[in-house]
Amino acid sequence: MDDRVREHAEVLVDWSARVEAGDQVVMDVAEGAHDLAVAVAAELGKRDATLLTTYGSSEVGRAFLRAGDDDREFAHSEPKLAMLEAADVYLRIGGGRNTTAMADVDGDRRQKARKATTATREARMDTDWVSTVHPTRSLAQQAGMAYEEYQDFVYDAVLRDWESLADEMANMKEVLDEGSEVRIETEHTDLTMSIEGRTAVNSAASVAYDSHNLPSGEVFTAPHATEGEVFFDVPMTIDATRVKNVSLTFEDGEVVDFAAEQGEDAIADVLDTDEGARRLGELGIGMNRGIDRFTDSILFDEKMGDTVHLALGRAYDACLPEGESGNDSAVHVDMITDVSEDSRMLVDGEVVQRNGTFRWEEGFESA
Amino acid sequence: MDDRVREHAEVLVDWSARVEAGDQVVMDVAEGAHDLAVAVAAELGKRDATLLTTYGSSEVGRAFLRAGDDDREFAHSEPKLAMLEAADVYLRIGGGRNTTAMADVDGDRRQKARKATTATREARMDTDWVSTVHPTRSLAQQAGMAYEEYQDFVYDAVLRDWESLADEMANMKEVLDEGSEVRIETEHTDLTMSIEGRTAVNSAASVAYDSHNLPSGEVFTAPHATEGEVFFDVPMTIDATRVKNVSLTFEDGEVVDFAAEQGEDAIADVLDTDEGARRLGELGIGMNRGIDRFTDSILFDEKMGDTVHLALGRAYDACLPEGESGNDSAVHVDMITDVSEDSRMLVDGEVVQRNGTFRWEEGFESA
Numbered sequence: 001m002d003d004r005v006r007e008h009a010e011v012l013v014d015w016s017a018r019v020e021a022g023d024q025v026v027m028d029v030a031e032g033a034h035d036l037a038v039a040v041a042a043e044l045g046k047r048d049a050t051l052l053t054t055y056g057s058s059e060v061g062r063a064f065l066r067a068g069d070d071d072r073e074f075a076h077s078e079p080k081l082a083m084l085e086a087a088d089v090y091l092r093i094g095g096g097r098n099t100t101a102m103a104d105v106d107g108d109r110r111q112k113a114r115k116a117t118t119a120t121r122e123a124r125m126d127t128d129w130v131s132t133v134h135p136t137r138s139l140a141q142q143a144g145m146a147y148e149e150y151q152d153f154v155y156d157a158v159l160r161d162w163e164s165l166a167d168e169m170a171n172m173k174e175v176l177d178e179g180s181e182v183r184i185e186t187e188h189t190d191l192t193m194s195i196e197g198r199t200a201v202n203s204a205a206s207v208a209y210d211s212h213n214l215p216s217g218e219v220f221t222a223p224h225a226t227e228g229e230v231f232f233d234v235p236m237t238i239d240a241t242r243v244k245n246v247s248l249t250f251e252d253g254e255v256v257d258f259a260a261e262q263g264e265d266a267i268a269d270v271l272d273t274d275e276g277a278r279r280l281g282e283l284g285i286g287m288n289r290g291i292d293r294f295t296d297s298i299l300f301d302e303k304m305g306d307t308v309h310l311a312l313g314r315a316y317d318a319c320l321p322e323g324e325s326g327n328d329s330a331v332h333v334d335m336i337t338d339v340s341e342d343s344r345m346l347v348d349g350e351v352v353q354r355n356g357t358f359r360w361e362e363g364f365e366s367a
Numbered sequence: 368m369d370d371r372v373r374e375h376a377e378v379l380v381d382w383s384a385r386v387e388a389g390d391q392v393v394m395d396v397a398e399g400a401h402d403l404a405v406a407v408a409a410e411l412g413k414r415d416a417t418l419l420t421t422y423g424s425s426e427v428g429r430a431f432l433r434a435g436d437d438d439r440e441f442a443h444s445e446p447k448l449a450m451l452e453a454a455d456v457y458l459r460i461g462g463g464r465n466t467t468a469m470a471d472v473d474g475d476r477r478q479k480a481r482k483a484t485t486a487t488r489e490a491r492m493d494t495d496w497v498s499t500v501h502p503t504r505s506l507a508q509q510a511g512m513a514y515e516e517y518q519d520f521v522y523d524a525v526l527r528d529w530e531s532l533a534d535e536m537a538n539m540k541e542v543l544d545e546g547s548e549v550r551i552e553t554e555h556t557d558l559t560m561s562i563e564g565r566t567a568v569n570s571a572a573s574v575a576y577d578s579h580n581l582p583s584g585e586v587f588t589a590p591h592a593t594e595g596e597v598f599f600d601v602p603m604t605i606d607a608t609r610v611k612n613v614s615l616t617f618e619d620g621e622v623v624d625f626a627a628e629q630g631e632d633a634i635a636d637v638l639d640t641d642e643g644a645r646r647l648g649e650l651g652i653g654m655n656r657g658i659d660r661f662t663d664s665i666l667f668d669e670k671m672g673d674t675v676h677l678a679l680g681r682a683y684d685a686c687l688p689e690g691e692s693g694n695d696s697a698v699h700v701d702m703i704t705d706v707s708e709d710s711r712m713l714v715d716g717e718v719v720q721r722n723g724t725f726r727w728e729e730g731f732e733s734a
Contacts, residue, residue, distance in 0.1 A: 024446050050445065050446075055420040057401065057405075063412065068413045068414075068415065077418060083449055
C-alpha cells in the first residue's frame with residue numbers, strides 16, 4: 001500500500017474526525033475507495049472505535065432510483081436513520097469509478113428522492129462527519145490528469161500542515177465576523193450580501209473547527225439578503241451534468257433569473273427543489289494555495305486560493321447564532337468564481353481582497 | 368448484464384425474501400458482488416422497498432480486527448445494532464475476491480470479536496434474512512473450476528423450481544417431525560441424537576419456509592443429547608483454514624474428543640469459543656440434487672443430495688418449540704459427510720435412507 005494512503009487515513013481519523021476510544025463510527029465507501037477504507041479501518045481498530053461500513057455505490061443508487069413507475073414515491077430508510085442516530089462519527093470516503101454514473105437518472109426523480117432523505121441528512125449532520133476522497137482513475141479523468149499525476153495532486157492537498165493553514169485563515173474569519181456586508185465585484189459580477197450576526201467558519205479540515213471536508217482550506221459564512229448579479233466562470237459537474245458559465249440574478253435574497261452556457265437544465269432542477277434552493281446558503285473564500293488547478297471536483301475546487309464560491313440551498317448551523325436556523329433546503333450546490341484578476345471583495349465598503357491578494361499579504365493594492 | 372444475474376435478483380427478492388412495498392431492506396455486499404447488488408437494488412426499487420447498502424469487505428474486516436494490541440477489547444457497533452433493529456429484511460450478498468482474506472487474523476482475536484457481536488447477530492436473525500452468493504473468480508478458484516463453469520454451477524443451483532423441490536422435501540420433514548431419535552452410520556460414524564420435541568425445517572430457500580439460504584434444498588432440525596462418533600469426509604474451509612477429515616466424539620451431548628487430518632487448530636478454536644460450541648446446533652440432510660459436486664462453500668456443499676451435515680454451535684429457533692431456546696453459541700460451523708455409499712440413516716430404528724437413497728425413492732433397499 002502507498003504510504004500516503006496510510007497517512008491520509010491517519011489525518012482523517014486523528015486531525016479531521018478526532019476519533020476517540022469507544023466512538024461509534026460509520027464509514028461510507030465509494031466503489032473505487034476500497035484501499036483507503038482498509039487503511040481507515042486499521043486506524044479505527046487501533047483507537048478502539050467500533051466500525052460499520054456502508055457501500056456508497058453510485059451504480060446501486062442509480063438502479064434503485066431508476067426502478068419503478070414515474071409516480072413512484074420515495075421514503076427515507078429507517079435502518080439508515082437509526083444507524084446515523086446511533087453514530088458519533090460519519091466518514092464519507094468518496095472516489096467512484098465513473099463520475100457520470102447517475103447521468104440517466106431523471107432530474108425530477110432525483111429531486112423527489114433527495115427530499116425524502118431530509119431526516120437522514122440531518123442525522124448525518126448531527127454527527128462528527130467528514131468527507132474525503134480517495135484518488136481514482138475516474139476522478140483523474142474528470143480532472144483531465146494522468147492517474148499518478150492526480151494521486152500527487154490529491155496527496156499534496158490532503159497531507160499538509162493543517163495547523164499552520166488554520167492560523168492564516170483566522171485573519172479572514174476575523175474580518176467576516178466583524179463585518180456586516182460583503183460585496184463582490186468581477187467583470188460580470190456585482191453582488192451584495194448581508195453577513196450581519198453570522199459567524200464565519202475557519203475551515204481547517206477538522207470537526208474541531210466545524211470543518212467537515214478533507215482537504216479543506218476555506219473560510220465560509222451564511223449570507224442572506226443577497227442582491228445583484230453573479231457570474232460563475234469555473235466549470236463544474238452538477239448531478240452528473242456538465243455546467244459552464246452560470247449567471248444568477250438575485251432580488252430580495254432570491255434568484256429571479258438565471259442562465260448557463262451549458263447545463264442550464266441542471267441549474268433549473270436545483271432551483272426547483274424547494275424554496276430554500278433559490279437562496280444562498282454559503283459564501284466561501286478559497287485559501288488553499290496548495291491546490292493549484294481546477295479538477296471539476298467541488299471538494300478541491302472550492303478550496304483553491306484566488307477563488308470565491310457561493311452555494312444555493314442549505315446553510316451550515318455553525319455560521320448561525322445558537323438555536324437560530326438559516327436557509328433550509330434539501331440541496332447545497334456550490335458554484336465558483338475565479339477572482340485572481342479584475343476583482344474586488346469589500347467588507348463594509350473596505351477592500352479586503354483585490355485580484356486574489358488579501359489585505360494582509362504582500363503586494364496588496366488598497367486602491 | 369447476464370440475464371441470469373437479473374433472474375437471481377428476482378428469485379432473491381420475490382421467492383426468498385418476499386419483499387413487499389414499504390419493507391425496510393438492508394443489503395450487505397461483498398467485495399466482488401457488485402453486479403448482483405445492482406440487480407437487487409433495481410428489484411427493490413420496483414417494489415417500493417427502502418434500501419441501505421452495507422459493505423461486507425473481508426479486507427476492511429481484516430484490517431479492523433488486526434489493528435491494536437493483543438489485549439484489545441471488542442464491542443459491537445451500536446449503529447449496526449440500531450440499523451438491524453429497524454430492518455424488516457436483511458439480504459447478504461456474498462462473493463469476495465479472496466476466500467483466504469482473513470487467513471492472518473489470529474484465532475483468539477476472531478473469537479473475541481465474534482463474541483462481541485452476539486447482539487447484532489441476534490438482531491439480524493430477527494429480520495427476514497437471506498444469504499446468497501454472487502459467482503466470483505475467487506469462489507470459482509476455491510471450487511477448482513473455470514469462471515464460466517462456476518457461473519453455470521451457481522445459476523443451475525439458484526434458478527430452479529423451488530416450489531417443486533419444497534414438495535419433495537416435505538417427505539423428509541414429516542419423518543423427522545414424527546420421530547424422536549436419529550442414528551447415522553457410515554464406515555467411521557455411529558452417532559445417535561435425540562430430536563424429541565423438535566420441528567424440522569423444509570428449507571426451500573424462502574423465509575416463508577423458515578429457510579434463509581439461496582440456494583437451499585435441505586431439511587434440518589436441532590438435535591440434542593448426541594452420543595457416539597462422527598467422521599466428516601468432505602473437505603471445507605473454516606475461518607480461512609483448510610480442514611479435512613474431522614472426527615468428533617460426543618458424550619452426553621458434548622464433544623469430548625476431536626481430531627482432524629488437516630486444520631485441527633481451526634476446529635480447536637471453534638470448540639473453545641463458548642460452551643455451546645461443543646454441542647450440536649443442527650442436523651441437516653442435503654436434498655438438492657441440482658448441486659452435483661463439492662465446491663468448498665458451505666452454502667452449496669451442505670445442500671447437495673446424498674450428504675448429511677452437522678453444525679457445532681447455535682441452533683435455529685425455527686426448530687424449537689415456541690419460546691424455548693436451543694443450543695446457544697456465537698458460532699455455527701457446519702461439517703459434512705458423504706452418505707452416497709456404505710451408509711444408513713435410521714429414525715426410531717427404521718431405515719429412512721440407505722446409500723443416499725430415501726425410502727420413498729425408487730431403488731431403496733430396506734435391508
